[in-house]
Amino acid sequence: MSDPLLLSVRNLTKRYAVKVLDDVSIDFHAGEIHALLGANGAGKSTLCRIIAGLTRSTSGTMQIAGHAFAPENKRAAEAAGVQIVQQELNQIATLSVAENIMIGRLPARFGVVDRGELHRRARIALDRFGLQEIDTHAITGSLGVGRQQMIEIATALDRDCRVLILDEPTAALSAGESETLFTWLNKLRQQGVGIIYISHRLDEVARLSDRITVLRDGKFICTRQTADVDRDAMVDLMTGESTENQAGDEYVSHQTDRVAMRVEGMSRGRWVRDVSFSVNRGERLGIAGLVGAGRTELLRLIFAADRADSGAVYLNDESTPRRFADPSDAVAAGLAMVTEDRKENGLLLSQSIRANTTLASMNRLFSAGGWIRGAAERQMADRMRESMETRCTSIEQTVGTLSGGNQQKVAVAKWLVRDADIFLFDEPTRGIDVAARRRIYRLFETLAREEKSLVIVSSDLEELLETCDRIAVMSAGRLVASFARSDWSTEQIMQAAFASPDTVAVG
Numbered sequence: 001m002s003d004p005l006l007l008s009v010r011n012l013t014k015r016y017a018v019k020v021l022d023d024v025s026i027d028f029h030a031g032e033i034h035a036l037l038g039a040n041g042a043g044k045s046t047l048c049r050i051i052a053g054l055t056r057s058t059s060g061t062m063q064i065a066g067h068a069f070a071p072e073n074k075r076a077a078e079a080a081g082v083q084i085v086q087q088e089l090n091q092i093a094t095l096s097v098a099e100n101i102m103i104g105r106l107p108a109r110f111g112v113v114d115r116g117e118l119h120r121r122a123r124i125a126l127d128r129f130g131l132q133e134i135d136t137h138a139i140t141g142s143l144g145v146g147r148q149q150m151i152e153i154a155t156a157l158d159r160d161c162r163v164l165i166l167d168e169p170t171a172a173l174s175a176g177e178s179e180t181l182f183t184w185l186n187k188l189r190q191q192g193v194g195i196i197y198i199s200h201r202l203d204e205v206a207r208l209s210d211r212i213t214v215l216r217d218g219k220f221i222c223t224r225q226t227a228d229v230d231r232d233a234m235v236d237l238m239t240g241e242s243t244e245n246q247a248g249d250e251y252v253s254h255q256t257d258r259v260a261m262r263v264e265g266m267s268r269g270r271w272v273r274d275v276s277f278s279v280n281r282g283e284r285l286g287i288a289g290l291v292g293a294g295r296t297e298l299l300r301l302i303f304a305a306d307r308a309d310s311g312a313v314y315l316n317d318e319s320t321p322r323r324f325a326d327p328s329d330a331v332a333a334g335l336a337m338v339t340e341d342r343k344e345n346g347l348l349l350s351q352s353i354r355a356n357t358t359l360a361s362m363n364r365l366f367s368a369g370g371w372i373r374g375a376a377e378r379q380m381a382d383r384m385r386e387s388m389e390t391r392c393t394s395i396e397q398t399v400g401t402l403s404g405g406n407q408q409k410v411a412v413a414k415w416l417v418r419d420a421d422i423f424l425f426d427e428p429t430r431g432i433d434v435a436a437r438r439r440i441y442r443l444f445e446t447l448a449r450e451e452k453s454l455v456i457v458s459s460d461l462e463e464l465l466e467t468c469d470r471i472a473v474m475s476a477g478r479l480v481a482s483f484a485r486s487d488w489s490t491e492q493i494m495q496a497a498f499a500s501p502d503t504v505a506v507g
């Protein structure tokens with residue numbers, strides 16, 4: 001590689017209760033996209049947080065362009081040319097889009113913020129990234145997760161940088177948005193920016209990156225040219241095991257002909273428009289579609305997390321619709337929902353894995369006297385930790401200190417331990433590594449075998465094709481097509497997702 005050395009890290013070690021980075025040394029070059037690979041909890045984010053000045057290493061050194069680099073905080077790292085886009089959204093939900101983009105750089109005239117200039121400059125940052133439709137006056141928190149992520153990336157790209165760190169940037173992006181991002185990354189690479197890229201989507205890594213570095217259990221395993229490593233080899237390096245004996249599980253149907261839930265005429269504004277479908281017992285129903293197609297909103301309406309304009313949910317063969325005033329009614333009726341944004345909706349970050357896992361099942365854990373049955377609670381949490389292989393010191397570890405993927409495992413576990421009949425999953429494996437994903441698919445299968453019904457929203461079409469009995473497609477708020485496993489094809493599903501809802505017949 002002829003590109004000059006840009007950033008070197010030497011013997012970095014980071015210790016919390018245990019060592020989470022252990023003597024790691026890596027060279028990053030200018031003008032390269034360097035992917036960091038590793039299972040959930042391998043230490044990828046921690047390494048990046050040290051480079052970005054968000055945390056300090058316990059020992060070890062770094063250099064940027066030959067100069068010693070030991071940032072005290074994010075501002076110091078930015079001054080040296082390092083920008084980071086983290087896994088979780090870090091914008092201030094109550095501020096406008098323009099304020100978030102320009103935070104720390106607010107243009108002022110005579111000591112007062114120049115609003116016109118603020119919006120003008122934010123507009124340029126968004127337009128540059130193809131985000132013409134986002135209003136700079138909009139309140140950031142009112143936009144979808146995908147949009148917020150795009151704004152965060154646009155903000156980082158708008159600041160001059162030599163090193164750009166992206167921690168799972170595409171997890172919440174649609175295919176189109178991801179393509180825009182890749183175009184930009186290629187441009188930045190040509191301009192000599194060094195890009196550090198974390199993703200669990202190996203096809204993306206293969207396509208985009210020049211080199212990969214693999215971390216396992218906090219240790220450096222190897223750096224390779226991406227072109228020299230195929231997908232299976234990447235997984236082997238990450239897990240330290242051979243994939244040869246880990247072929248995917250055979251698909252088995254557990255679908256019965258008894259209806260578990262019927263949704264009729266569900267509507268809310270322009271987001272969800274007259275959606276009707278049913279799901280049987282033992283069925284795994286996938287919902288495909290582009291980001292913004294209304295899939296998350298549909299689940300939220302069924303779960304009564306938002307109020308529908310019209311529409312009804314019927315359970316089993318009942319002819320009277322259920323009226324859920326809020327999610328607690330839905331839970332009482334046997335529904336469970338795993339939400340997309342674990343930080344906002346799913347987890348209590350300051351509480352332990354144990355408390356979070358059993359949170360939704362508390363009624364089952366109370367003894368006659370009203371005390372929580374501690375032993376049963378611990379047992380339940382321990383069982384889930386084992387089956388999901390959550391990487392932690394113990395079930396008493398605070399969820400906020402787990403790696404992103406491991407937090408997601410707890411969010412999924414919390415609902416899996418509940419004795420629900422109908423599970424609504426919104427992007428259940430977002431940020432989860434390849435091996436853990438397999439285990440979650442197996443848990444889906446177990447649930448279906450127990451005649452539970454699953455509705456799975458996922459942007460990862462491969463995931464739906466692998467796990468589901470049927471795939472319904474949403475586009476612009478409408479349910480536009482539905483395909484049984486026996487007659488689906490990727491092309492048909494993609495076509496339906498991209499088609500205008502008025503031109504496609506429901507299959």
Ligand SMILES: Nc1ncnc2c1ncn2[C@@H]1O[C@H](COP(=O)(O)OP(=O)(O)OP(=O)(O)O)[C@@H](O)[C@H]1O
Nearest residue numbers: 016020040041042043044045046401402403404405
């Ligand atoms: N503040 C903290 N206190 C204790 N442990 C922590 C803290 N922050 C991180 N860890 C631990 O460090 C380890 C590495 O976490 P890190 O977030 O770097 O993993 P990762 O490779 O980015 O994983 P993922 O793919 O899930 O994002 C994890 O086991 C995590 O629990």
